[in-house]
Amino acid sequence: xxxxxxxxxxxxxxxxxxxxxxxxxxxxxxxxxxxxxxxxxxxxxxxxxxxxxxxxxxxxxxxxxxxxxxxxxxxxxxxxxxxxxxxxxxxxxxxxxxxxxxxxxxxxxxxxxxxxxxxxxxxxxxxxxxxxxxxxxxxxxxxxxxxxxxxxxxxxxxxxxxxxxxxxxxxxxxxxxxxxxx
Numbered sequence: 001x002x003x004x005x006x007x008x009x010x011x012x013x014x015x016x017x018x019x020x021x022x023x024x025x026x027x028x029x030x031x032x033x034x035x036x037x038x039x040x041x042x043x044x045x046x047x048x049x050x051x052x053x054x055x056x057x058x059x060x061x062x063x064x065x066x067x068x069x070x071x072x073x074x075x076x077x078x079x080x081x082x083x084x085x086x087x088x089x090x091x092x093x094x095x096x097x098x099x100x101x102x103x104x105x106x107x108x109x110x111x112x113x114x115x116x117x118x119x120x121x122x123x124x125x126x127x128x129x130x131x132x133x134x135x136x137x138x139x140x141x142x143x144x145x146x147x148x149x150x151x152x153x154x155x156x157x158x159x160x161x162x163x164x165x166x167x168x169x170x171x172x173x174x175x176x177x178x179x180x181x182x
Contacts, residue, residue: 004035005058005117009108009163009170011124016178017061019054022046023070025105030112032070051109054118056150063122066067067149070106071099072127072172075161087157088129107164114167125172129155145177 017037024031025047035042036057045053047107058064071094075085082095093099113123127143145152154173161171 007168009172017064018146020067051112065124069128070102127174129176
């Protein structure tokens with residue numbers, strides 16, 4: 001039997017270790033910020049290195065919460081066209097602009113993470129939404145959402161919202177973060 005990560009969305013273990021990834025998708029640039037309880041300052045990694053680092057952490061720490069700053073769910077109207085998932089997304093829909101790139105990156109990231117873990121592990125997924133920042137911030141700064149995770153309420157999603165991948169068990173919560181950057 002193959003060992004693999006199972007992605008859950010009902011996060012009920014407040015004491016689980018947290019990993020936050022501001023997901024970028026670039027050929028050459030270090031476009032992913034990562035923060036977790038083992039490091040004091042966030043790191044910036046290339047996309048492939050971020051997958052390997054999260055896989056290593058999942059194997060090392062076991063059950064954890066993975067907070068991705070990337071699209072983890074979609075919504076389509078009854079005739080099939082994409083639409084926003086809730087009022088929090090008005091003016092910054094998941095299906096256009098930067099949302100499309102994070103959607104593609106998240107699909108690849110989660111598929112590769114699942115394939116690169118050699119142990120069975122439970123990973124609880126949540127989406128961080130940072131689109132309305134007052135000023136530009138670095139990927140590593142954006143990964144600091146890990147500190148505000150439990151204090152940030154989940155947004156209400158439209159009925160019919162779906163996870164981006166069939167192997168995600170449930171609909172990941174979406175939390176809107178307002179980061180203060182220097």
